[in-house]
Amino acid sequence: MLMSDTFRFTAPPGADELRAKVRELAEGYLADKDPVTRANCWMRPDPAFSLLAGEAGLIGMVWPKKYGGHERTAAERYIVMEELLAAGAPVCSHWVADRQSGALLLKYGTEEQRQKIIPGIVRGETYFCIGLSEPGSGSDLASVRTRATHTAEGWRINGQKIWSTIAHKSHYMIALIRTGSEEERQKGLSQFLIDLSMPGIDIRPIRDLTGTEEFTEVFFDDVLVPDSMRIGEVGEGWKQVTAELALERSGPERYLTSFSLLNALIRFGQTSGRDDIRRLVGQAVAELWSLREMSMSTAAKLASGEDPVVEASIVKDLGTGYEQELPRAVQALLEEVDFASGDDFGRLLAYLLQASPSFSLRGGTREVLRGIIARGLGLR
Numbered sequence: 001m002l003m004s005d006t007f008r009f010t011a012p013p014g015a016d017e018l019r020a021k022v023r024e025l026a027e028g029y030l031a032d033k034d035p036v037t038r039a040n041c042w043m044r045p046d047p048a049f050s051l052l053a054g055e056a057g058l059i060g061m062v063w064p065k066k067y068g069g070h071e072r073t074a075a076e077r078y079i080v081m082e083e084l085l086a087a088g089a090p091v092c093s094h095w096v097a098d099r100q101s102g103a104l105l106l107k108y109g110t111e112e113q114r115q116k117i118i119p120g121i122v123r124g125e126t127y128f129c130i131g132l133s134e135p136g137s138g139s140d141l142a143s144v145r146t147r148a149t150h151t152a153e154g155w156r157i158n159g160q161k162i163w164s165t166i167a168h169k170s171h172y173m174i175a176l177i178r179t180g181s182e183e184e185r186q187k188g189l190s191q192f193l194i195d196l197s198m199p200g201i202d203i204r205p206i207r208d209l210t211g212t213e214e215f216t217e218v219f220f221d222d223v224l225v226p227d228s229m230r231i232g233e234v235g236e237g238w239k240q241v242t243a244e245l246a247l248e249r250s251g252p253e254r255y256l257t258s259f260s261l262l263n264a265l266i267r268f269g270q271t272s273g274r275d276d277i278r279r280l281v282g283q284a285v286a287e288l289w290s291l292r293e294m295s296m297s298t299a300a301k302l303a304s305g306e307d308p309v310v311e312a313s314i315v316k317d318l319g320t321g322y323e324q325e326l327p328r329a330v331q332a333l334l335e336e337v338d339f340a341s342g343d344d345f346g347r348l349l350a351y352l353l354q355a356s357p358s359f360s361l362r363g364g365t366r367e368v369l370r371g372i373i374a375r376g377l378g379l380r
């Protein structure tokens with residue numbers, strides 16, 4: 001069963017108040033921010049905002065109170081994510097920790113790991129990055145070569161990760177590391193919680209096309225990681241990491257990255273009175289609404305304990321296609337946009353035209369997702 005009525009959120013009690021509270025918090029913080037800094041906001045780290053979100057109880061919303069969490073519903077959490085992203089709040093510092101690292105530690109971590117790490121995530125103080133990709137191991141993740149060798153003192157890690165977003169601004173990486181032989185492929189992989197301040201770790205930022213430096217390369221030179229920082233069983237890394245992917249692929253960040261452009265287009269359409277702009281707005285809003293329904297249905301399925309890998313892949317594939325198409329459609333329609341003028345609309349459109357090709361790469365490429373969908377539907 002893919003998307004269906006069985007997995008729907010009903011509006012939780014107090015939904016409107018929660019929505020208003022989050023909107024007020026985000027707008028208060030963003031008052032002087034232009035639309036460009038509101039686009040792709042979950043790639044913009046800002047610890048001050050994450051601390052504010054932590055104080056307001058917006059991180060770790062569904063996690064147990066004994067680790068500092070708030071034991072709210074998944075529907076309430078969805079409302080919070082949606083409002084923060086729609087406003088363009090700079091959520092990047094805590095995003096990965098809140099979306100997947102904390103959930104992974106709750107599921108597979110030890111009690112010691114949970115007690116040590118999760119309260120800091122909830123307060124908006126502890127940040128995580130994802131250590132999957134390596135030079136030569138992106139889509140073919142099972143070919144990961146960074147290796148952990150078991151010794152009397154712990155695990156010695158050697159190798160390199162690449163494209164780890166905000167590793168240089170994070171406290172921890174959850175890394176997929178080879179503990180068995182390369183021939184074992186998936187079976188030879190394990191997950192480690194790596195404290196990025198440890199000796200032997202060298203993090204180098206990579207500048208992207210838009211001029212930001214949030215990507216990194218992370219080098220491990222004989223890094224000694226105690227066995228207490230292993231997550232789950234040795235050899236179970238693949239199973240654990242694939243369970244994490246549904247959390248990574250189905251949220252509202254997969255269709256709201258270009259939302260500030262839609263807002264700007266609506267404002268532009270109101271003043272220009274052009275029918276072609278109205279048509280594009282209507283089409284974009286209708287598509288957004290369908291994506292939202294699909295994403296919420298997948299979130300409801302996740303909340304019921306299922307692992308909707310195929311649904312999450314569909315949401316990400318269609319959602320990122322939408323996020324990429326909108327800037328292109330606006331450019332095609334508004335030939336008069338002067339990118340050199342420096343006005344907000346031109347800068348926003350220019351930024352999204354440059355950044356959006358990456359939207360369908362991060363979190364698994366379009367071709368890889370379509371392979372997963374085809375397999376899930378029994379087509380291959």
Ligand SMILES: Cc1cc2nc3c(=O)[nH]c(=O)nc-3n(C[C@H](O)[C@H](O)[C@H](O)COP(=O)(O)OP(=O)(O)OC[C@H]3O[C@@H](n4cnc5c(N)ncnc54)[C@H](O)[C@@H]3O)c2cc1C
Nearest residue numbers: 130131132133138139163164165358361362363364365367
């Ligand atoms: C903005 C951004 C943020 C990122 N953040 C992180 C992060 O925090 N942590 C992290 O670990 N990684 C991160 N990545 C890396 C991302 O996960 C990889 O770029 C992605 O998995 C693709 O891997 P690759 O770049 O090695 O490309 P390749 O795997 O080399 O793919 C190249 C091309 O070949 C196609 N291809 C590959 N295999 C197949 C196949 N079997 N069938 C059909 N087509 C195929 C791909 O679709 C792609 O078009 C990030 C990437 C981006 C763009």
